[in-house]
Amino acid sequence: MADTRLGHTKERFIVGIYDHEDKVVNAVKKLKNDGVKIYEVYSPHPIHHIDTYIGHPRTRIPIAAFLFGALGTLSAITLIIYTMGIDWPMIIGGKNFVAIPTMVPVTFELTVLISALGMVATFLVSNNMGPGKKEFMFDRRTTDDKYALVVDLDANTLGEEQIRDLMVKYGAETDPLPRIVER
Amino acid sequence: MQVTSPIREPLVTGHKTMHDITEDICRRVEEKPSKAWLAAFGVSLMMLIVGGYAAASTWWYGIGMWGLNKTVGWAWDITNFVWWVGIGHAGTLISAILLLFRQKWRTSINRAAEAMTIFAVICAGTFILMHMGRTWLAHWALPLPNTYGSLWVNFHSPLVWDVFAISTYLTVSLVFWYVGLIPDLATIRDRAKLTLEKYPLLDTDTPEERREKRKKRRPIAAFIYGLLAFGWEGGAKVWARYEYVALILAGLSTPLVLSVHTIVSFDFATSLIPGWHTTIFPPYFVAGAIFSGFAMVQTLMLITRKVYKLEDYITITHIDYMNKIIILTGSIVGIAYVTEFFMAWYSGVEYERYAFLNRAFGPYWWAYWSMMTCNVISPQLFWFKKIRQSIAWSFFLSIVVNIGMWFERFVIIVTSLHRDFLPSSWAMFSPTLYDMGDYLFTFGIFFTCFFLFAKYLPVVNMAEVKTILNSSDIKAKAKATEYLKEGGVVAAASPMYDKGKDL
Numbered sequence: 001m002a003d004t005r006l007g008h009t010k011e012r013f014i015v016g017i018y019d020h021e022d023k024v025v026n027a028v029k030k031l032k033n034d035g036v037k038i039y040e041v042y043s044p045h046p047i048h049h050i051d052t053y054i055g056h057p058r059t060r061i062p063i064a065a066f067l068f069g070a071l072g073t074l075s076a077i078t079l080i081i082y083t084m085g086i087d088w089p090m091i092i093g094g095k096n097f098v099a100i101p102t103m104v105p106v107t108f109e110l111t112v113l114i115s116a117l118g119m120v121a122t123f124l125v126s127n128n129m130g131p132g133k134k135e136f137m138f139d140r141r142t143t144d145d146k147y148a149l150v151v152d153l154d155a156n157t158l159g160e161e162q163i164r165d166l167m168v169k170y171g172a173e174t175d176p177l178p179r180i181v182e183r
Numbered sequence: 184m185q186v187t188s189p190i191r192e193p194l195v196t197g198h199k200t201m202h203d204i205t206e207d208i209c210r211r212v213e214e215k216p217s218k219a220w221l222a223a224f225g226v227s228l229m230m231l232i233v234g235g236y237a238a239a240s241t242w243w244y245g246i247g248m249w250g251l252n253k254t255v256g257w258a259w260d261i262t263n264f265v266w267w268v269g270i271g272h273a274g275t276l277i278s279a280i281l282l283l284f285r286q287k288w289r290t291s292i293n294r295a296a297e298a299m300t301i302f303a304v305i306c307a308g309t310f311i312l313m314h315m316g317r318t319w320l321a322h323w324a325l326p327l328p329n330t331y332g333s334l335w336v337n338f339h340s341p342l343v344w345d346v347f348a349i350s351t352y353l354t355v356s357l358v359f360w361y362v363g364l365i366p367d368l369a370t371i372r373d374r375a376k377l378t379l380e381k382y383p384l385l386d387t388d389t390p391e392e393r394r395e396k397r398k399k400r401r402p403i404a405a406f407i408y409g410l411l412a413f414g415w416e417g418g419a420k421v422w423a424r425y426e427y428v429a430l431i432l433a434g435l436s437t438p439l440v441l442s443v444h445t446i447v448s449f450d451f452a453t454s455l456i457p458g459w460h461t462t463i464f465p466p467y468f469v470a471g472a473i474f475s476g477f478a479m480v481q482t483l484m485l486i487t488r489k490v491y492k493l494e495d496y497i498t499i500t501h502i503d504y505m506n507k508i509i510i511l512t513g514s515i516v517g518i519a520y521v522t523e524f525f526m527a528w529y530s531g532v533e534y535e536r537y538a539f540l541n542r543a544f545g546p547y548w549w550a551y552w553s554m555m556t557c558n559v560i561s562p563q564l565f566w567f568k569k570i571r572q573s574i575a576w577s578f579f580l581s582i583v584v585n586i587g588m589w590f591e592r593f594v595i596i597v598t599s600l601h602r603d604f605l606p607s608s609w610a611m612f613s614p615t616l617y618d619m620g621d622y623l624f625t626f627g628i629f630f631t632c633f634f635l636f637a638k639y640l641p642v643v644n645m646a647e648v649k650t651i652l653n654s655s656d657i658k659a660k661a662k663a664t665e666y667l668k669e670g671g672v673v674a675a676a677s678p679m680y681d682k683g684k685d686l
Contacts (some may be wrong), residue, residue, distance in 0.1 A: 021653070044201060044370070045649040046422040056420045061427040065435075075347060084333035092339050105344035105446055109351040112435045116355045120362060123428045126411065127421050128364075133414025140373040142417055143366065145201035145649075 001137055010182045013039060014070045014163050015138045017146050021047050023059035024147040027170035028053045031151070039152040043140040061123060068118025069111050076110035078105065138181055153180075194288055197495035201649050204496075207395045208641045209371055211491050215402070216638055219490055231331045231627025237620020238313065246316050248617040254610040255600045259618040260314040261450075262592040266475065267307035267348070267625065268447055269468075269588060272440055273476025274300025275356050278363070279436035282429065288504050290647035291496045294367075295487060295637070297360040301633040303479070308623035311349070313621060341449040348446040355439060359432045363426070366646040368408050369415035375405035389543045444472040451595065458538035458599030459527065465665055467519035474512035474558070475588035481505050481581035483572060483633065487642055496643050499572050506571040509584065513562030516591075520559065534604065542598045545613060550594050557587020 018024040026042055028050060031038060038054045038159045041047070052058075084090075085097035095102060124130055140149045149172070151163050158166075160180065199207070216224075241248050251258055274296040281289040312318045324346045326336050338345045382396040415421070448468035451459035479491045481502070488497040527539040542551045561583045602609045636642070 040418040040420065042417050043419070043422065044205075044366075044417065045646045046426050047419065048426075049671050051419045054419055056423065059420075059424045059427050061424050062431060065431045069435075079326060088333050090337075092337055095339050101337060102339040105442070105449075106338055106347045107340075108285045108438075108442060109344075109347040113351040113354060116358055116432055116435050119428060119431060120358050123362075123424055127414065127424065128516045129413040130414060132410045135369070135372075135409075135412070135414045135416050137373065137416060138246050140377050143370040143415075144205045157602055176550040 013138065013181045013183065014151050014153055014167070015140060015162060015181050016149045016151075016164075016167035016178035017141070018149060018171055019146060019170075019173065020148040021045075021147060023171035024149055025050060025053065027167065027172065029151055031163075031166055032151075033183050034158075036151060036158060036163060036166065037155045037156070039150045040049060042148040042150065043139060044145060045145075046142055047147075057070045061126075065115050065119040068122075069115030071118070072111040072114030073107055075114065076107040078104060079110075150181075167171060192498070192500040193314065194291065194498065194500065195496060195648060196498055198270060199495060199652065201652060201673050204643075204645055204648055204652070205370055206555050207493070207496070208367075208643050208645050209374055211637075212371055212639060212641060213345055217490075218245070220634065220638060223490075224631070224638075227627055227630035227634055229627075230623050231631050233620070234620050234624025234627045237617045238309075238624040241313055241617055241621055242318060246314065248615060249621075250613050250615045250618055252610050252612070254603055254608050255597055255612040257314075257596050257600065258612045259593075259614050259622065260310050261471075261594050262589065263622055263625065264307050264310035264500075265447055265468075265592045265596075266589050267303045267310065268444065269472035269475040269592075270479045270585075271300040271303035271307065271352075271356075271476065272444060272469075272472035273480045274298070274303075275352075275359070275440045276473055276476065277441060277480070278359060279433040282433040282441070283437060287651045288304070290479060290651055291493075291501060291643055292484055292505075293647070294360075294363065294640075294644040295483060295642050296476075297356065297363065298633065298636045298640075299355045299480060299483060300476075301360060302629045302636075303352065303476075304349065305632070306629050308349060308353065309625055309628065310621070311345075313599070341446065341453050344446045345450060348443045352439060352443045355432070356437055359436060360412070362428060362432065363644060363647075364411075365413055365415050366417060367641040367644065369412040369417065370645060371641065372405060372408035372412045372584055375408060377400040379405055439468050444468045451599075456603075457532070457534040458595065460535075460541070461523060463519055463526070465523055467516065467523075470515035470519065471558075471588060471591060474509060474516055475585055477505055477512065478581040478584035478588070481509070481577055482585070485578045485581070489635060491637070491642065493643065496648060499574075502574065502577050503572050504564045509562050509581075510565045513558060513584065514635075517559035520555065537602075538599055540603055544593055545598065545602070547594065547598045550573075550590050554587050554590035554594050557583045561587070575576045600660075610620050646647060 017028070018027060020183065024043070025047060028041060030040060032053065032055070041054060043050075080103050081098050084099075089097045091097075128157055137143075138150050139146060142148045149167065151167075153160060153163070156163065164178045168174055172178050195204075197203075246260075249258070274293075276288050277296045278293045281293075312321055313326075315321055324336060324343065326338075336346075378399060378401050382399050384396055384400075386392055388396065437656065445465035445468065448464035452461060452464040454460060484497050484505075485502070488494060520650075524539050524543075527535045530536075561580055564576070564580065565571045570580075597612050601612060
């Protein structure tokens with residue numbers, strides 16, 4: 001149940017710790033089968049496809065990369081055509097004012113640059129990350145060698161004890177038992 | 184988890200656990216600098232200071248301090264620029280192209296190679312800024328609005344393409360490297376924060392207890408790495424996005440690597456100087472860049488491996504693979520040399536023929552044959568497995584290759600210029616102490632940055648090595664097989680092991 005002390009609504013989670021990626025994947029799949037909604041899995045390295053097992057929607061980062069890349073291409077073409085063809089047209093080496101072959105290198109570089117920077121900015125914004133951002137770690141060992149399976153108690157119909165038993169049944173560490181964390 | 188063939192050599196030896204990986208890599212960052220590190224850092228600082236004097240003099244008095252003359256207007260500056268850019272290529276190649284090709288062996292060496300890329304490109308940029316003569320007007324190379332009658336940069340010029348190529352390459356490589364660092368910075372942050380939790384300063388502590396606890400606490404590390412880790416939490420959603428970012432950055436960087444040295448080669452190829460005006464330059468420069476870059480990665484990795492005792496992560500297999508790439512690219516470069524000669528003869532242009540004969544048999548014959556020996560003959564020794572897998576030979580030949588690649592750039596630039604169309608203006612180039620000092624300055628920058636990186640940041644990408652641990656270690660593989668027998672589900676990219684579908 002949400003705690004409303006001091007006027008803040010606190011979320012309550014139960015955190016199970018696993019010592020192997022196979023165990024945590026197994027637990028995710030079996031808990032899902034048992035009707036438990038999983039909040040998130042924290043791991044020291046990426047585990048392929050676990051986001052889809054949890055039920056996270058597919059990321060749209062590639063779309064952002066494409067859109068920023070298109071922006072880069074357009075800005076380069078606009079810049080070159082405006083500067084070389086409109087604002088101060090000069091005949092250099094007998095080339096046309098708008099000479100497409102000589103536009104290729106700069107257009108390519110700006111496409112890559114803006115796509116890369118835009119995509120990484122999108123990544124940081126979408127994950128609420130940035131220099132000096134404060135992290136909320138359910139267990140600090142998850143950046144070392146442990147895997148934390150986190151279940152939001154308010155989003156589930158099963159009780160705390162039942163979820164804890166299921167987590168242990170599917171391989172969570174028992175010393176200590178899966179614990180409650182408030183945020 | 185993907186289980187690899189049992190006949191493949193494991194990529195991580197010593198039966199490491201994930202915690203061992205964290206310990207091995209983080210300990211180097213957390214402990215006090217060793218005497219070896221301090222000595223090496225001191226030497227690189229000396230290079231920086233001594234070379235810095237030459238660089239400051241060049242900036243103060245102008246590039247008349249160099250040995251250039253009216254015939255040889257480009258010499259060591261551009262030679263060093265192209266050489267440094269080439270050195271920088273292996274880093275992004277390892278990160279990007281090998282990532283796209285799913286080469287797992289890249290994971291132990293990609294971090295240091297990427298760092299090397301950034302520092303090498305900074306060194307290359309230093310020469311460009313110096314070569315401008317008036318460095319304080321460097322912004323004129325950018326298309327900035329101005330009050331000179333809207334005078335813009337010339338987008339038809341390969342030198343402007345170079346500005347875009349190098350600055351994009353530096354920026355994207357920096358971003359790629361930093362994004363890759365974030366999870367590992369979070370690991371160091373969390374280790375520092377765990378020590379703070381482990382040794383809380385309590386009111387009940389005696390002064391002695393507080394002093395003892397303070398020695399073990401790491402508040403500065405917790406603060407600094409906390410700032411640098413960008414609030415990384417490592418959830419599945421973030422990892423999924425992170426992997427996409429890495430993959431797309433790799434996809435963007437792959438053509439970028441090829442484009443940068445192609446554009447650098449355009450500086451020469453689009454001119455009309457015999458010896459420069461050749462269509463083979465773009466692929467030839469790219470192959471040469473990867474060749475020299477891998478040689479430098481090999482040199483640095485062998486030193487880092489020894490000093491930081493990383494033999495379990497940078498194994499003989501890694502060294503062997505890198506040497507194989509050196510044979511491949513060295514052979515491509517060798518073919519390019521022969522092709523250049525053939526095309527000079529086949530073109531029927533007498534100036535072109537003369538330029539190439541002059542390279543091989545003119546006054547700079549020693550530079551040409553040094554280049555041929557170092558770049559074409561020496562890497563062929565790697566066909567022998569014993570040499571390819573020997574640390575001493577790999578170290579020696581990697582340095583030989585880098586010397587050879589420096590001579591290649593010198594030969595291309597100076598021998599093509601020193602005898603131009605008018606015999607009355609023929610001249611020789613001799614470097615001055617300031618030419619040499621400026622080169623030393625960039626070595627100072629490179630090694631100072633590299634040693635700082637090796638001390639204060641994780642030199643091996645822990646998160647990525649942890650990813651391949653299960654498929655690269657015999658014990659971990661056995662553990663997974665046992666787990667499967669018990670009816671468990673293996674974290675699988677391969678449907679063969681994905682028993683979860685039956686649940």
